[in-house]
Amino acid sequence: MGKSINVSLIGNPNTGKTSLFNRLTGLNQQVGNYPGITVEKKEGICKLDRGLKAHILDLPGTYSLNTTSLDESIVVETLLNRNSKDFPDVAVVVSDIENLKRNLLVFTQIKDLEIPTILVINMADRMERKAISLDIELLEEELNTKVVLVSARKNQGIDNLKDAIANYKQLTSEPCLNASVIDVEYFEKLKKTYPNQLVYKLWLVITQDVNFGKLDRNRDIEDLKQHKFDIKSESDLKKMQHKETVVRYQFINGLLKKVLSIDTENAKDLRSRLDRILLHKVWGYLIFFVILLVIFQAIYDWSTYPMDWIDQAFASASSWVNTVFPSGPLTDLFAEGIIPGLGGIVIFIPQIAFLFLFIAILEESGYMSRVVFLMDHIMKRFGLSGKSVVPLVSGTACAIPAVMATRNIEDWKERLITILVVPFTTCSARLPVYLIIIALVIPDERILGGAFNMQGLTLMLLYLLGFGAAIFSAWVLNKILPIKRKAFFVMEMPAYKLPMLKNVAITVIEKTKSFVVGAGKIIMAISIILWILASYGVGYQFNGAETIVKEKYADQNLSEAEMDQKIASHELEYSFIGYIGKGIEPAVRPLGYDWKIGIAIVSSFAAREVFVGTLATIYSVESDGEEEQTIKNRMAAETNPILGGPLFNFASGISLLLFYAFAMQCMSTLAIVKRETNSWKWPAIQFVFMTAAAYFAALGAFQILK
């Protein structure tokens, strides 16, 4: 039987902690959430020698145990709560050789918690090139720890680290410095009042706003939290924390003088040279714009091929089921409900994968921080910060991870505004709707000397419209929200790195999988419900459709196929869904839609991408045919029952595009916003405001253009 030990990976952002995690666990990892909050929890299993298994938890990146964000609180809470099932048997602090000084700060704090700790020095392969030498033995002795040199990128030293983890019992839990020198009297008093507790743990409980939940019901801690040990004022405590940081750095500086030598001549590195161009006042912005343009054109151009194949494949699968299996309700459910519904999910995979690929590359390379730098001043005017750009850009993939990505915005007002406006950005769920409408109503022509495709350009305009709406709303919210800001903005500018294929691949696979599985369930369920609603009805108009239609068209001499089509249409009109659709038709007619689009819109309030799937289901129930057509062809054939002409023309197309650009049609996003803001108030405001904006924009567009 294998024994399992708990390992926590801790370290500054940009030290290659995640690469190391991927090296240790491979694909044997899962991404979940910490209970009750939406901080991403990454854990995995790593097999060690002698049948030992390590359960590895990749804690969020942090510069210290002094928390300013939700992510950092998780680290402190995990390390303080000895009763938690995640409490580490051994902590692995990941540092990188070039930033050892800064990386050691959090290491000394963890040592003060008397947790057995291993110090990993990553990017060790750069030591030779950068003429860095390190006295490991002395470092181990002074820090009371085991030091392991690794290169996660080059896969070096990983086995040594595994050995060190397996031998964790040999590690001492002795601290490496005495932090209580910052106020001897105060710490003595703490020790005397709570003799059974670790004094540094008490200090963190006093200074950090940590929440242990129900797990750590410790009388001392509860007592301490109640009294807050309030001999010191808030500003005194802050001064003491500053002093603590200075004391720790004094220790680290003294230590590194003895063990580390760096040839500072090599300081003019690639980073400075690249930054001079990428952060240039003109070129920097131009490059950013070009990168965005390339991403959108690429996604539009490249993903259409696999999307066409998928569309075709599902259409043929439906007709295959229809021809091979005997006709009956079950065959119909598969051919008209499940397969088109499934197609409506699978068809997003190319675009979502591409988007996550680009976002992962931008993050991994270190360019994302430069975007934050370039955009901060502009964003500040709208009540956002440069850090809001990452959520807004991620929002082009999906609003859910984007709302979660706001966690590293320290200021609550900036964070709240970002959360509220992120759903305006064009998420990938809008993409299928946009793509199919654009394909129907915008000519596939090249303009400006053939440089740009009209359809691609329209798509880009829609993205800009989304950003514009987000920024304008942010400006309004910044003016009206009565919240005081206490922002400060500190951001590391990491060295540029070539993105690691393995990291990018894991991100793309994990994110695409969770999106498809998460959204897929909703779409699947809605597709089946829709099929049932569209296939059944009550009353003579539905059940006697055949007789009614045959009587009505008796004198027109229709072919059998045409007659079948008329019957199916009549049935659909009087099915359950037909009644629902007719009920809402008065509301959507001024926008240029018929009752079928109305149904698609209503069902896509669960999730936007349902729109295409719904129309696919409705039309295939209606067509009832042996020769299955693609969704696009069916939509192009629809006519407007009142105005005549194609139903999807320029006016109604633009109206639909605007409706989908603004409307808040995603239950999952609303749920995430509720969790992140801890109230239903904000998602409710978001829903009402965005949907009203969508309705009036669509109304205006159709009435002007028709």
Added chain:
Amino acid sequence: MITTVAELKRGETAIIKEFDEIDVPLKLLEMGCLPGNRVTMMQSAPFKDPIYLDINGTHLAIRRETAVKISVEIHG
């Protein structure tokens, strides 16, 4: 000469002086912005906000409003 980080010119290096603890976020100290350390102005965005610094080897960006609170001494 004593000035603030916000006034440094591109490529200029200075030594950080004492500053008022309440005004400067703890996070900045943790990233190495401590009295006695060397700070170099790397670059600034348009309107000199935010500004990009190299503090003792750590490259970081801060806003102008924070930068004006950190006084430095330019030697030479």
